[in-house]
Amino acid sequence: MDSFELNKMAGAFLGVVFVVMSISIVSDAIFDSPVPEKAGYAIEVEGGDTHGGGAEAKADTGPEPIAPLLASADVDAGRKVFKKCAACHTGDEGGANKVGPNLWNIVNRPVASGDGFNYSSSLSEFSSGNSVVWDYAHLNGFLLKPKAYVKGTSMGFAGLKKVEDRANIVAYLRTFASTPAALPAAEAAPAADDASAGEATDGHAEKPAASQD
């Protein structure tokens, strides 16, 4: 191999480097891809009316609480939302179990305690021997995303993303009783940007209700 040939090869190599670099510079200029400030994907949350801090707060503090909305919730709107549930649930006293259990007296009823219904082992475990009741906080969390709240539940329902829908349906579920359960105390109004707000309002969830009966 003589030096002329070596020169040709070096030249060819440099030429390739030059072309590759030019392409990368030009494509950088064309396909401007700014580096995001935070790593990861931006996930759009459905129900855009809760933007403005709400979505961020949700990630850290669990479901947006329905407690502050319940007093003014719309029972008729809840009745309409219940159409999504009615394929699987009845709500009247002594009503039949369908795919899901009858929901008479569901507010503050011990979890997985409906008569004659064959609950999943996940929901039965969640009930800790019927010591956990369906208070407003648990209903809120479960109805937001059943499968995330009780992993392995057999309730095949995606959930109600809008906090208004959940407040309205729970206000309607509350009417499935001869004496509707008391509304939650409104003391703890949610401060969307306060990291502890979710806990403050949803907090009393795990208290056993044994003393009630």
Ligand code: HEC
């Ligand atoms: C596709 C059928 C289906 C739909 C739709 C459905 N559910 Fe359910 N639901 C079930 C089943 C099945 C269970 C029992 C879950 C288990 O055992 O894990 C259940 C359980 C429940 C429980 C717990 C009952 C208990 O006794 O512990 C509540 C509360 C509930 N559903 C409310 C609702 C509401 C409110 C809706 C509508 C927004 C709804 N469900 C929609 C099937 C359904």
